[in-house]
Amino acid sequence: xxxxxxxxxxxxxxxxxxxxxxxxxxxxxxxxxxxxxxxxxxxxxxxxxxxxxxxxxxxxxxxxxxxxxxxxxxxxxxxxxxxxxxxxxxxxxxxxxxxxxxxxxxx
Amino acid sequence: xxxxxxxxxxxxxxxxxxxxxxxxxxxxxxxxxxxxxxxxxxxxxxxxxxxxxxxxxxxxxxxxxxxxxxxxxxxxxxxxxxxxxxxxxxxxxxxxxxxxxxxxxxxxxxxxxxxxxxxxxxxxxxxxxxxxxxxxxxxxxxxxxxxxxxxxxxxxxxxxxxxxxxxxxxxxxxxxxxxxxxxxxxxxxxxxxxxxxxxxxxxxxxxxxxxxxxxxxxxxxxxxxxxxxxxxxxxxxxxxxxxxxxxxxxxxxxxxxxxxxxxxxxxxxxxxxxxxxxxxxxxxxxxxxxxxxxxxxxxxxxxxxxxxxxxxxxxxxxxxxxxxxxxxxxxxxxxxxxxxxxxxxxxxxxxxxxxxxxxxxxxxxxxxxxxxxxxxxxxxxxxxxxxxxxxxxxxxxxxxxxxxxxxxxxxxxxxxxxxxxxxxxxxxxxxxxxxxxxxxxxxxxxxxxxxxxxxxxxxxxxxxxxxxxxxxxxxxxxxxxxxxxxxxxxxxxxxxxxxxxxxxxxxxxxxxxxxxxxxxxxxxxxxxxxxxxxxxxxxxxxxxxxxxxxxxxxxxxxxx
Numbered sequence: 001x002x003x004x005x006x007x008x009x010x011x012x013x014x015x016x017x018x019x020x021x022x023x024x025x026x027x028x029x030x031x032x033x034x035x036x037x038x039x040x041x042x043x044x045x046x047x048x049x050x051x052x053x054x055x056x057x058x059x060x061x062x063x064x065x066x067x068x069x070x071x072x073x074x075x076x077x078x079x080x081x082x083x084x085x086x087x088x089x090x091x092x093x094x095x096x097x098x099x100x101x102x103x104x105x106x107x
Numbered sequence: 108x109x110x111x112x113x114x115x116x117x118x119x120x121x122x123x124x125x126x127x128x129x130x131x132x133x134x135x136x137x138x139x140x141x142x143x144x145x146x147x148x149x150x151x152x153x154x155x156x157x158x159x160x161x162x163x164x165x166x167x168x169x170x171x172x173x174x175x176x177x178x179x180x181x182x183x184x185x186x187x188x189x190x191x192x193x194x195x196x197x198x199x200x201x202x203x204x205x206x207x208x209x210x211x212x213x214x215x216x217x218x219x220x221x222x223x224x225x226x227x228x229x230x231x232x233x234x235x236x237x238x239x240x241x242x243x244x245x246x247x248x249x250x251x252x253x254x255x256x257x258x259x260x261x262x263x264x265x266x267x268x269x270x271x272x273x274x275x276x277x278x279x280x281x282x283x284x285x286x287x288x289x290x291x292x293x294x295x296x297x298x299x300x301x302x303x304x305x306x307x308x309x310x311x312x313x314x315x316x317x318x319x320x321x322x323x324x325x326x327x328x329x330x331x332x333x334x335x336x337x338x339x340x341x342x343x344x345x346x347x348x349x350x351x352x353x354x355x356x357x358x359x360x361x362x363x364x365x366x367x368x369x370x371x372x373x374x375x376x377x378x379x380x381x382x383x384x385x386x387x388x389x390x391x392x393x394x395x396x397x398x399x400x401x402x403x404x405x406x407x408x409x410x411x412x413x414x415x416x417x418x419x420x421x422x423x424x425x426x427x428x429x430x431x432x433x434x435x436x437x438x439x440x441x442x443x444x445x446x447x448x449x450x451x452x453x454x455x456x457x458x459x460x461x462x463x464x465x466x467x468x469x470x471x472x473x474x475x476x477x478x479x480x481x482x483x484x485x486x487x488x489x490x491x492x493x494x495x496x497x498x499x500x501x502x503x504x505x506x507x508x509x510x511x512x513x514x515x516x517x518x519x520x521x522x523x524x525x526x527x528x529x530x531x532x533x534x535x536x537x538x539x540x541x542x543x544x545x546x547x548x549x550x551x552x553x554x555x556x557x558x559x560x561x562x563x564x565x566x567x568x569x570x571x572x573x574x575x576x577x578x579x580x581x582x583x584x585x586x587x588x589x590x591x592x593x594x595x596x597x598x599x600x601x602x603x604x605x606x607x608x609x610x611x612x613x614x615x616x617x618x619x620x621x622x623x624x625x626x627x628x629x630x631x632x633x634x635x636x637x638x639x640x641x642x643x644x645x646x647x648x649x650x651x652x653x654x655x656x657x658x659x660x661x662x663x664x665x666x667x
Binding site: 043053064067105 | 109112115116118119280283286287290291336339340343344347349350353354356357358360361365454456457459460463
């Protein structure tokens with residue numbers, strides 16, 4: 001595959017700042033998004049009547065797969081701004097919703 | 108940043124693979140060794156070379172030991188900063204006693220947790236541990252490091268960097284990168300099926316390396332994915348402590364409801380009470396398991412709040428007959444032996460979780476599968492190592508022309524993590540056999556010395572790898588590769604000989620008995636020596652060939 005080889009050579013040294021932002025988006029953004037997902041998932045499933053630790057385990061299993069997808073997407077997506085908006089923004093929103101739901105569930 | 112999806116995946120695969128590959132190598136290698144951690148323990152502690160034993164009588168054997176247990180000075184000193192005022196001479200209020208064994212353990216590990224008076228956080232507990240001979244109750248010397256289960260195994264999941272759980276986080280990141288590398292690797296090479304059958308050892312070095320990288324990655328792809336993923340699942344609550352931070356109040360609410368539902372006390376009553384016959388409770392638990400058609404060996408036995416009116420005994424089954432990590436726990440009131448709760452069959456989610464974690468932790472009895480795990484782990488090592496080598500081979504000529512040191516450094520780190528790591532593992536085994544039975548006064552603890560031997564040998568191997576690395580910058584092979592392979596041959600054979608000299612257990616004897624734990628470790632060491640000898644010869648021959656070849660001669664490998 002000689003064609004691909006040369007293409008990799010051309011892009012293997014992209015702008016450092018952009019690379020750092022992609023890496024950070026994949027790791028920190030992916031982490032925040034997963035955290036939000038697990039928090040909201042546990043709160044919502046518990047509210048829906050699932051046993052607490054069952055909800056926790058299920059959200060971890062699905063959440064870790066979501067982290068993987070988010071991490072890969074952070075590098076594959078065309079727009080870096082969109083990556084940050086979805087991962088960090090989505091994570092924040094879900095975590096906020098989880099806290100809100102928790103306050104409604106507590107006596 | 109990239110023109111298309113495949114290029115972004117190639118970038119991710121190359122650079123994250125390079126950065127975390129060194130960690131992954133350690134995780135895969137020591138994970139593979141941990142499959143036989145108990146057997147390595149037997150090799151390292153000759154006094155424990157007996158057949159596995161079942162859980163002994165609590166009333167006669169375990170109880171007197173638990174009552175005598177106290178935390179050692181090290182843990183008392185470590186606890187000082189968490190207490191207002193001085194530490195007590197003795198810890199009188201046990202919070203939990205536990206004994207844990209598997210179908211491969213001739214010795215039994217016990218732990219006891221105590222309340223800490225005047226602790227800044229009332230939840231604080233101080234722990235004591237002891238290893239006993241379950242046949243007699245006699246304690247084994249505390250200074251013996253179980254090299255398999257207490258060193259290689261923790262290396263596998265935490266690198267033994269305990270400071271702020273840093274090691275867990277590094278390994279967790281490496282596991283995520285492994286998953287990403289598998290997905291991106293598949294995206295990069297679309298002809299996945301063909302790669303299952305492609306290995307061209309006769310072609311150029313670079314082409315063969317790539318074939319081997321793809322082959323070991325693809326053949327064991329489900330294994331690699333599954334283990335990296337379930338490893339993350341097992342420690343998910345460390346990586347995402349959601350229910351102990353943000354959702355702590357919700358967790359508390361659940362605990363309270365749960366304790367009402369299960370009838371298992373959440374706290375100590377503060378009223379002293381005796382402990383009834385725990386052996387009778389174990390017999391009752393085994394009767395109940397038998398009624399459900401399950402083998403009844405006890406794997407884990409615990410007493411919560413011993414000698415308190417709220418105390419209860421939990422009996423868990425050793426799940427040797429199924430993959431899922433289940434316990435079918437049965438709980439009794441400690442003072443009367445009255446049944447408090449029999450855990451209901453697992454829910455669907457629980458079953459899934461137990462299956463995922465159980466398949467990773469393999470508490471089941473299945474020797475063939477155990478060996479397949481070792482092979483899978485070693486295939487992972489081969490995949491990662493060939494990844495490094497391919498990285499270096501692809502760039503070193505170009506780097507040599509440009510005067511860059513990049514591939515030289517990566518290659519030296521590759522030597523360090525591939526052959527250097529094996530030399531370190533042999534270093535700790537040899538130190539274990541060479542240290543005298545009784546250490547002179549004033550020496551550090553025996554287990555610490557063994558650990559120093561491990562890290563010390565590794566640092567030496569790294570220094571050697573960098574010292575010999577200059578030829579790589581000229582596009583040649585680092586002689587450290589074959590020199591360290593020879594080192595492995597010498598050290599592995601030395602370890603086998605030392606085992607014979609210091610214990611009298613040579614292979615003829617251990618194979619005739621047969622005593623597989625020690626025979627297996629010895630055979631594995633000799634096999635490693637054989638493979639390393641072959642590798643040393645082959646690498647040396649190739650190195651000579653490249654040295655004679657004209658530098659800068661274009662090869663077909665440049666098109667890979």
